[in-house]
Amino acid sequence: MNQNKGRKIAYLDIDGVVANTGQAVIDLVKKEFHKSDVSIEDIKEYEIPKLPWLTSKEVETLLLRFNDPEFYYFIPPMPQAAQTTRLWKQKGWQVIFVTARPPHLYEVTLYWLRRHGFAFDSLIMSSPFDKVNHCQNHALCFLVEDRPDVLFHIAQIKPQIKLFLYDQPWNRTLNFSLATRIKSLAEIEAHTVEQK
Ligand SMILES: [Mg+2]
Known part of the structure; x- marks a missing residue:
């Protein structure tokens, strides 16, 4: 059978x-990098390092945060x-x-x-x-x-x-x-x- x-x-x-991980990324970017004018609509690539509106330093910071369980805890x-x-x-x-x-x-x-x-x-x-x-x-x-x-x-x-x-x-x-x-x-x- x-x-x-x-x-x-x-x-x-x-x-x-x-x-809603995209929104969690945007919330983090606003809070940590003081980029108030970004929205989820600006995430046109799912690979964060390819986003043209982030500096390489900011990408590095985000990648570190993505490795941290705390980031996932707060995703809506x-x-x-x-x-x-x-x-x-x-x-x-x-x-x-x-x-x-x-x-x-x-x-x-x-x-x-x-x-x-x-x-x-x-x-x-x-x-x-x-x-x-x-x-x-x-x-x-x-x-x-x-x-x-x-x-x-x-x-x-x-x-x-x-x-x-x-x-x-x-x-x-x-x-x-x-x-x-x-x-x-x-x-x-x-x-x-x-x-x-
Ligand atoms: Mg997915």
């Missing part, structure tokens, strides 16, 4: 999908995201968080998910390109991600997975046909995914 038969799995990225959650995971659980979906955050951020990430009321089955710290290796055989899966390069890669190796691109200023210029663009997790109707 195939254990995967009938399994339904929602894979969710964290930063830029359920965590996306509106409605936790509530949507609870709804999916009720509908029989497994919810698995997959993040490219490094292993030393595991504890703070787990704490943050619980504190904000997310319903989930597991948290996987993984390289971005290995995110959906658990979706196999007869499992029905979808993935929500904000990085187009990750989605593009997964579309090549796992064409059976339904892909959603979480709309962010750093992916907006792309016309990405492999994934459905969404502005909120609540836009995903698990029913629709099921009937694919």
Whole structure:
């Protein structure tokens, strides 16, 4: 008997999908570098060192902060995201968080998910390109991600997975046909995914 038969799995990225990490970066930049006129719309690259409005010294400071669990503790959650995971659980979906955050951020990430009321089955710290290796055989899966390069890669190796691109200023210029663009997790109707 195939254990995967009938399994339904929602894979969710964290930063830029359920965590408003872009806003946390902007709040930090405003506070620490006194750049009052920046907004999340100015984050046109997800790789921070490529942002032209940051000096190399500022980039260095930010990268250090990104290594510190405290930064992640204070990230605001996306509106409605936790509530949507609870709804999916009720509908029989497994919810698995997959993040490219490094292993030393595991504890703070787990704490943050619980504190904000997310319903989930597991948290996987993984390289971005290995995110959906658990979706196999007869499992029905979808993935929500904000990085187009990750989605593009997964579309090549796992064409059976339904892909959603979480709309962010750093992916907006792309016309990405492999994934459905969404502005909120609540836009995903698990029913629709099921009937694919
Ligand atoms: Mg992300």
